[in-house]
Amino acid sequence: MSGPEHSCGVVGISADFDVASAMHTALMIIQHRGQESAGLSTFNGQTIESVKGNGLVTVALPKEEVKGLLGHVGIGHVRYATAGNKSIAYAQPITVTTNFGPVAVAHDGEITNFAELKEKCMRGGSTFLTESDGELIIKLVAKYMNQCNDPVKAIRAVMGELDGSYALVVMVGGRLFGVRDPYGFKPLSIGKVDGGYMVVSETAAIDSLRGDFVRDVEPGEICEITRDMYKTYPNPVQHPRATCMFEWVYFARPDSVIDGVGVYEVRRNIGRVLARECPADVDFVMPVPDSGRAHAIGYACEAGIPYEEGFMKNRFADRTFIMPTQKEREFAVSMKMNPIKKTVEGKRIMIVDDSIVRGTTLKKLVAMLRKAGAREVHVRIGCPPVIAPCYYGVDMKTRDEFIANHYSVEEICGIIGADSLGYISYDGLIEAIGIREGDLCLACINGKYPTIIPGEVHRSQFQSTLNHDFQ
Numbered sequence: 202m203s204g205p206e207h208s209c210g211v212v213g214i215s216a217d218f219d220v221a222s223a224m225h226t227a228l229m230i231i232q233h234r235g236q237e238s239a240g241l242s243t244f245n246g247q248t249i250e251s252v253k254g255n256g257l258v259t260v261a262l263p264k265e266e267v268k269g270l271l272g273h274v275g276i277g278h279v280r281y282a283t284a285g286n287k288s289i290a291y292a293q294p295i296t297v298t299t300n301f302g303p304v305a306v307a308h309d310g311e312i313t314n315f316a317e318l319k320e321k322c323m324r325g326g327s328t329f330l331t332e333s334d335g336e337l338i339i340k341l342v343a344k345y346m347n348q349c350n351d352p353v354k355a356i357r358a359v360m361g362e363l364d365g366s367y368a369l370v371v372m373v374g375g376r377l378f379g380v381r382d383p384y385g386f387k388p389l390s391i392g393k394v395d396g397g398y399m400v401v402s403e404t405a406a407i408d409s410l411r412g413d414f415v416r417d418v419e420p421g422e423i424c425e426i427t428r429d430m431y432k433t434y435p436n437p438v439q440h441p442r443a444t445c446m447f448e449w450v451y452f453a454r455p456d457s458v459i460d461g462v463g464v465y466e467v468r469r470n471i472g473r474v475l476a477r478e479c480p481a482d483v484d485f486v487m488p489v490p491d492s493g494r495a496h497a498i499g500y501a502c503e504a505g506i507p508y509e510e511g512f513m514k515n516r517f518a519d520r521t522f523i524m525p526t527q528k529e530r531e532f533a534v535s536m537k538m539n540p541i542k543k544t545v546e547g548k549r550i551m552i553v554d555d556s557i558v559r560g561t562t563l564k565k566l567v568a569m570l571r572k573a574g575a576r577e578v579h580v581r582i583g584c585p586p587v588i589a590p591c592y593y594g595v596d597m598k599t600r601d602e603f604i605a606n607h608y609s610v611e612e613i614c615g616i617i618g619a620d621s622l623g624y625i626s627y628d629g630l631i632e633a634i635g636i637r638e639g640d641l642c643l644a645c646i647n648g649k650y651p652t653i654i655p656g657e658v659h660r661s662q663f664q665s666t667l668n669h670d671f672q
């Protein structure tokens with residue numbers, strides 16, 4: 202397995218103006234995809250220059266430094282990392298100099314045969330600074346470029362070696378490529394902006410640059426982006442798809458559209474399905490802000506129950522999900538969320554969130570609502586129980602941490618202290634997304650991995666029998 206990267210965000214722009222500032226804007230829009238570090242690289246006609254740093258885009262990429270980055274072609278990255286992996290060496294894009302010129306790569310996803318490929322590279326004489334997928338990918342691109350001096354051939358050869366998930370932006374000198382893995386796990390879209398073209402993880406960034414969405418990069422496609430066109434090198438072979446369902450459920454911005462399906466719309470649909478599948482007699486529906494908001498709106502509309510905001514969220518609090526210990530996570534939830542007492546007092550409440558992983562968030566929130574005087578607290582969840590680790594980039598790593606692997610739904614209801622608990626059904630989720638089951642990656646909820654995962658073969662058979670309990 203690869204190192205400490207997870208779902209991230211990438212952007213690449215080629216235009217008739219200096220692109221650094223536009224890329225900075227795009228990264229701000231996809232900031233939710235990674236808050237650990239950010240970076241921008243541009244090709245100035247001769248070399249690739251970069252600005253990288255830890256933290257949020259505004260901190261990591263100071264405006265004055267970004268202004269100094271010249272060049273009409275560039276790529277950028279925001280990085281999500283788990284607790285403890287904060288080294289600046291992991292910030293992307295990663296750039297190297299080769300005898301055919303400079304190369305830069307930024308990666309969203311996770312390479313499942315990372316260890317094997319790295320080992321192979323090292324046997325061939327490569328050395329590595331980090332455990333990051335991005336570094337492996339750039340070394341492979343450089344290796345194949347040395348052999349054929351043709352970026353498309355080289356990238357295609359690298360794709361032949363990589364297993365797992367990747368949305369890539371690659372700069373070979375001043376040539377820019379957007380690449381999506383053959384399963385299309387991760388989103389990547391093409392946009393037309395005034396004076397150029399772009400590729401980016403989420404369509405919301407195209408909107409923010411007042412551009413027009415052109416189309417998604419197809420799974421397995423290499424797309425070359427120039428200032429006045431994009432050129433496709435499609436996957437030469439037919440291949441099954443497996444887009445990550447969690448992008449719609451949790452990860453992406455609600456104003457983005459992935460493979461033609463709007464994220465907000467899916468979340469609303471999830472709420473509607475939940476209202477049909479798990480009704481309850483309550484005074485109002487409220488979200489866990491912000492992740493459960495669209496799901497809660499869908500629920501309230503479908504059930505004809507009033508919608509309220511019963512929690513105030515502190516936007517500036519730290520992220521609880523990635524904190525290393527349970528104690529820290531629980532404490533951080535109270536820093537982050539405060540009930541609006543007058544709203545919840547004496548009421549029968551339905552609270553909706555996108556997912557339960559460890560159960561930390563909801564256990565704390567239900568207790569807070571009760572303390573604030575709620576009479577009943579019913580919980581509804583927009584994703585079936587998470588039971589299997591994600592090896593494709595979502596921060597859900599060990600079976601042991603998933604509460605649904607230890608307890609039944611009834612027991613979890615007791616643990617989080619709710620009056621009732623309902624998860625959307627497996628089929629209900631697929632209906633809400635509106636994409637064929639066979640075209641989605643649902644591994645975290647059904648244990649069936651679209652690709653071979655080292656060490657998971659027996660597990661996945663075992664897990665798929667287990668799943669019938671949840672369906």
Ligand code: 5GP
Pocket residue numbers: 451489492520522523554555556557558559560561562563595596597
């Ligand atoms: P739990 O508290 O049950 O461990 O996690 C569920 C909560 O974390 C939900 O509110 C959900 O929005 C959020 N969440 C789920 N998956 C992820 C993830 O991969 N990263 C982060 N930062 N939050 C997540």
Ligand code: MG
Pocket residue numbers: 489490491492493554562
């Ligand atoms: Mg949340």
